[in-house]
Amino acid sequence: MSTLTARFWPKVKKENGCWAWTAGRNSIGYGLIGSGGKMGKPLRAHRVSWEIHKGPIPFGMHVLHRCDNPSCVNPEHLFLGSNYDNVQDMVRKGRNTKGDRHRKTMKIVAARGDENGSCTHPEKVPKGESHFNALMTEIKVIKMREMRRSGHRNKDLAKLFRISPQETSLICNRRRWKHVI
Numbered sequence: 001m002s003t004l005t006a007r008f009w010p011k012v013k014k015e016n017g018c019w020a021w022t023a024g025r026n027s028i029g030y031g032l033i034g035s036g037g038k039m040g041k042p043l044r045a046h047r048v049s050w051e052i053h054k055g056p057i058p059f060g061m062h063v064l065h066r067c068d069n070p071s072c073v074n075p076e077h078l079f080l081g082s083n084y085d086n087v088q089d090m091v092r093k094g095r096n097t098k099g100d101r102h103r104k105t106m107k108i109v110a111a112r113g114d115e116n117g118s119c120t121h122p123e124k125v126p127k128g129e130s131h132f133n134a135l136m137t138e139i140k141v142i143k144m145r146e147m148r149r150s151g152h153r154n155k156d157l158a159k160l161f162r163i164s165p166q167e168t169s170l171i172c173n174r175r176r177w178k179h180v181i
Contacts, residue, residue, distance in 0.1 A: 003036055004043075005052055011045070018067055019074040021045045029070035049073035050080075062086045068093055127179055135163055141177045148172040 011023040011033065021031030023045075031045030050063045053075035057063060064086055067077040081089065090096050111117060118125050129137050136144075144157055154172070158165040170176040 018072040021071045138180050141180045
């Protein structure tokens with residue numbers, strides 16, 4: 001803990017009651033500090049602050065903020081609570097997602113079904129060789145269909161053209177590469 005403590009203090013700026021964490025933060029604003037190990041998981045800075053000033057955190061307990069500032073590491077602004085206490089604190093402070101902010105009630109802005117771009121502008125959908133992931137060319141498709149008509153098995157064609165037997169069947173039955181005659 002002593003090396004962690006030594007690395008902790010240069011990253012703290014004491015001002016206006018809150019002690020601001022000046023180093024890295026996660027996506028929701030909580031300070032992060034490396035655990036010091038080679039493959040160590042980053043630790044939350046407010047939890048490290050609690051352990052430096054008040055001692056070990058009991059198993060299953062959360063370190064909560066009185067000031068509602070996730071980057072604050074001032075031990076006077078921190079208190080211990082259970083998961084239930086953490087949820088109640090979040091609701092009391094109005095930080096829970098509800099209404100338009102909740103993922104289950106958010107308006108889906110991505111076009112679905114008939115409004116999708118592939119339906120409204122089918123001419124823009126790459127087909128055949130122009131598709132970035134195409135394994136076949138029009139010439140190969142024509143050759144494959146000729147070989148299939150002359151009696152070659154799908155399994156043999158699949159090996160020859162380096163695609164799956166299922167894909168070979170779809171191409172020969174004109175379910176894929178429909179635009180090639």
